Amino acid sequence: MSKRDPRTIILTLGRCLKLRCPACGRASVFERPFNLKERCPACGVIFKREEGFFVGAIMANVVATELLILVVYFLCLLLTNFGERIILTILFVIGISFPLAFYHHSWSLWLGLDHLIESLPRESRRQ
Numbered sequence: 001m002s003k004r005d006p007r008t009i010i011l012t013l014g015r016c017l018k019l020r021c022p023a024c025g026r027a028s029v030f031e032r033p034f035n036l037k038e039r040c041p042a043c044g045v046i047f048k049r050e051e052g053f054f055v056g057a058i059m060a061n062v063v064a065t066e067l068l069i070l071v072v073y074f075l076c077l078l079l080t081n082f083g084e085r086i087i088l089t090i091l092f093v094i095g096i097s098f099p100l101a102f103y104h105h106s107w108s109l110w111l112g113l114d115h116l117i118e119s120l121p122r123e124s125r126r127q
Helices: 007-017 055-079 084-118
Strands: 028-030
Touching: 007 055, 055 084
Parallel strands: none
Antiparallel strands: none
């Protein structure tokens, strides 16, 4: 299957949402909370890349948080009678909790996107 095949894209994104290796789907991307593995123990692709590689994942997390805050803000304005203080409290809680909850998924999706575009590098085997 080609990387542009819709089934490949859906399979890769599904693996990323499950926080699995985007290349093989057999191993977790994270060792423990907020700690990315160096590489996949099953297939050997390298997860930790050069300095600055995950700036895109951080940016995706920030943008997703901002979009969610905007959507919730407009929904509160349109659908509720909440006062300004209650709305700001709701938005504050979202602004603090959502980036933490979405952290692992943003990093995993960033790895998956890189895998779909140029393939993740594999660990070189020593002879």
